[in-house]
Structure formats: structure tokens, C-alpha cells
Amino acid sequence: MESAPTVCYRHPDRVTRLSCSDCGRNICAECSRDAAVGQKCPECGGPGQRTRVITARSFSHADRRTTPLTLALIGIAVGVFVLGYVLPDFDTAEIRRRFSQQVGTPLESEWWRGITAMFLHGSAMHLAFNMWALWLFGPSLERRFGTVPFGALYLAAGLNGAALFAGVNPGPAAAVGASGAIFGLFGALLLNAYRQRHTRAGRAIFNQLIMLLGINLMLPFLVPNIAWEAHIGGLIAGFVIAFAWDRLPSHGPYLLLQRTIIALMVAATALTILILV
Secondary structure, rough: OOOOEEEEOOOOOEEOEEEEOOOOEEOOOOOOOOOOOOOEEEOOOOHHOOOOOHHHHHHHHHHHHHHHHHHHHHHHHHHHHHHHHEEEEEHHHHHHHHHHHHEEHHHHOOHHHHHHHHOOOHHHHHHHHHHHHHHHHHHHHHHOOOOOHHHHHHHHHHHHHHHHHHEEEEEEEEOOOOOOHHHHHHHHHHHHHOOOOOOHHHHHHHHHHHHHHHHHHHHHHHHOOOOOOHHHHHHHHHHHHHHHOOOOOOOOHHHHHHHHHHHHHHHHHHHHHHHOO
């Protein structure tokens, strides 16, 4: 049985997929009020709600409380990179040998490398670029969809990137980096911004994301040794998961569980490909 379409809470005759970024109520384009992040309903975006005093300390603490996984992922990646330079018997080369994704080598059967490779990076520039992108995109997605679904999305995108890399490359080849997972966040944000393109803020964000996506997709043609397959695979996974999430009701007691299951199903599919390839 099909679920009833979501409608604007002020105009029941108008079907919409926009929702207030504060209270979550469904709103149409007419009722949408542009905000710094997303859009708000007339009540949440009214004159009395537009400004409030937020100290730098309270904002910083609130941000850290609401995005623990984003900070943890950044911390792990940076920590692993630093360990490669401070431990004499476990240097960067040894870490890559043990945990990078391998294609066309005897280590290819170790499927778990598709996960561990997400936390390794080939250079300080590689690490800085990916972690900057995670810091830029991660918090808004983690706050919007929940920490556990966000983690499942990140894992699924990274595994899907690894699966496409393994499926396309005859080898021998190795890959490291969180680029697949980062592009998954890119895909999810892109779909969300596309939904909000009828608002001024949504249109601006969508145009910016399209420009960033174009630049990043061109990089493999300009810079050698970039695993473009991981970028494409992660982007597709993020887009598919966000599209499926968009079909779910905007509220409900099992919403976080449903989002997590959808993302884990995509992750399981990618993992199966990694095992079988």
C-alpha cells in the first residue's frame, strides 16, 4: 500500500518534499523562509525567531555534541597518518602494505581492506583535502539524518567506491583514502540541495555543489594516481541512499532505524562485490 504524499502544513492541497530545518514540518515553496542552513517554516523563520544570542563557547560545544562521528572519523584518519611518522617499526609504508586496498595481488581476497583503506592517505595534502571536505559536509548531514545513519552512509559510500575500483581495475593496483566516502556525502548533499532548488538558499547551495563536483571529477584527468572509480562509486552510493531516505516519512519512531538499514543494505551489496571480485 502506498503512503500518502506529504503536504504543506499550511496548504494541505500542495504536495511538497520541503521541510523546516528546525521543527521538521512540511512546507511548500511559498511558505519556505530561506535560512543560513536549509529553509524554515513561517513560525520558525518569523521575526521573533530570526536572531538569538549564541556565544562562541556554546556554539562550539553544541557543534561537538551533535557531530561526534564526524569528529571521530577525522581524528582516526589524522591519528593513523601521524602514527606512520612517529612509530619506527610501523611506518607509513608498512601501514599501507597491511591495510590498503589491493587489486590483482595475492592480498586481493582480504575484503576488509576496502574498509581499512578509508582511513589511510598517501600524503599530507591528500589527508588535508579529504578531512577538510569531511569537516565541511559531515556535520550538516550528521545533524540532519542522525549519527548512526550518517555512519552507515559513510561506510556504504566508501565500500561502494572500493567495489567499483576493484571491478574496473585489472591490477595490480592499490588504493587508499576516504575519497569514496566523501563523495558519498557529496551525493547525499547534492540530492538534498536539488530538492530545495526552488528556494533562494537551496538554489545557491545546489549551484555551488555542482561547481565543486565538476572540479573534483576533473581532477583525475589533471592529477595522476587518483582513483576516479572510488569517486564515482561513492557518489552513486550517496545519491542512491539519499534518494531512498527521501521516500521515507519525515517523522516516525523507526525513522533512524529505517535510514540505517537502507544504507547498510547498500554497504552489504558493495561488500558482496568486493568478496566475489
